[in-house]
Each structure stands twice: as structure tokens, then as C-alpha cells.
């Protein structure tokens with residue numbers, strides 16, 4: 278997409294956004310190994326403990342988008358995302374469901390909640406997403422959530438492959454993935470409408486595709502950090518010490 282090009286109509290622009298799915302982290306070797314049944318217990322546990330940091334930052338990210346949005350109708354719909362993760366006081370939310378997953382793969386709640394396993398690379402990638410959402414316009418931040426276009430497929434692929442490959446994972450752990458199937462589809466309808474409405478010039482459409490690529494980079498980079506630590510056994514400072522000396526986040 279270089280040089281001068283005409284504005285894409287809604288269908289063509291949506292098609293261009295969907296084509297970015299070819300760079301979704303579903304294709305990352307770490308994920309591919311998970312579906313193929315090739316991961317060790319430690320690799321599954323490492324993924325779950327690190328992804329917890331993404332989970333707890335999603336509702337903060339969504340609250341930041343609401344804070345930047347002057348449109349009450351958008352805020353009312355966007356609020357559901359915060360409730361999905363934090364819980365609405367009746368049903369447990371996604372963070373709680375993620376902790377059930379952690380327990381189902383043999384982790385203790387405390388070691389996940391205190392973030393001792395969260396690698397610096399994962400923390401920096403998630404923080405980049407959160408900080409982008411805080412500073413960008415609400416339409417740009419909404420656009421950055423559109424990797425969720427591709428998320429139902431990734432949740433389904435876990436439900437389809439994990440139980441047979443990892444019989445040691447308790448079935449109660451799968452609630453999070455089942456829950457997200459419907460939620461992600463609903464989120465994406467709203468996020469896509471905002472994006473198709475707002476990014477309506479060639480320059481803005483190019484910008485939207487770049488924002489989506491930024492988010493794809495974040496998801497891919499999280500798995501690169503996990504690969505260093507749990508596949509190659511080269512976590513940060515491994516040439517110096519086996520201890521987890523890295524910081525636990527300066528604002529938890």
C-alpha cells in the first residue's frame with residue numbers, strides 16, 4: 278500500500294483488515310506446538326502465567342478507551358468489555374476464569390497473581406498496548422482491538438486440540454476459552470463498525486492497517502519472549518544467574 282490509491286469501500290476495507298489474519302499469533306511456533314500436543318507442562322504453565330498479565334490489563338485498557346470517548350452510546354457498549362473481564366458481581370469474569378485455567382494446569386493462584394513468572398518482554402509488549410490505548414484517540418484504540426476478528430478461531434483450536442493432547446489439564450480450565458467465543462464475536466462487531474465509520478480516507482485506512490499490524494506485533498512478541506524462556510531455556514540473565522531477578526512491574 279504505497280503511493281496514491283483510492284479510498285476502499287466498506288467491504289474492501291473490511292477485507293483488507295481481515296487479510297491481516299495471516300499474521301495472527303495463531304501461526305506462531307509456540308502456538309502451533311500447543312495445538313500439536315508438543316508442549317511440555319512447563320511450557321503450558323509458562324504461557325498461562327504470562328498471559329495473565331494480558332488478561333489483567335485488558336479491562337484497564339478498555340477503561341482507558343472509555344475515558345477518552347465523549348460518546349455515551351459508545352461508552353455504554355464498550356463498558357461490557359470491562360464487565361466481561363472483571364465480572365458483573367453475579368457471574369465471575371474473565372480474570373477469574375483465567376485463574377481457574379491456571380489452577381487447571383497446576384499453577385497456584387498466588388504465583389500467578391503476584392506475577393513472578395511474567396517475563397520482561399511480555400510485560401513490555403502488554404504495556405505497549407495499554408499505553409497506546411491510553412494515548413490514542415478512542416477510534417484508533419478501538420481499531421487496535423480488531424485482532425479479535427481472529428480470536429474465536431484460536432480459542433476454538435484450543436478447545437479442539439488440548440483435551441486430547443493434555444489429559445492432565447482439568448476440564449474446568451476450558452471455561453475461559455468457551456466464554457470468549459461469543460464475547461469476541463460481539464466485541465468485533467462494535468469495533469469493526471467504529472473502524473469502518475472512522476477510517477474513511479486512503480491515508481486513514483493505511484493508518485488503520487498499521488495500527489492492526491502494531492497489535493499483531495505485540496501478540497507475536499509475547500510468544501517470542503516465551504520461546505526464549507521456555508523453549509530455548511534462555512530467560513533474561515541466564516548467562517549470569519538462574520534466579521528470576523527481573524522486576525515485577527513498577528505499578529502493580
Ligand SMILES: O=C(O)c1cc(C(=O)O)c2c(n1)C(=O)C(=O)c1cc(C(=O)O)[nH]c1-2
Nearest residue numbers: 335421422423424425427428431432457496
Ligand atoms: O487467546 C488469544 O489468543 C487472545 C487474543 C486476543 C487478541 O487477539 O488480542 C484477545 C484474547 N485472547 C482475549 O481473550 C481477550 O479477551 C481479548 C481482548 C482483546 C482486546 O484487544 O481488547 N484481545 C483479546
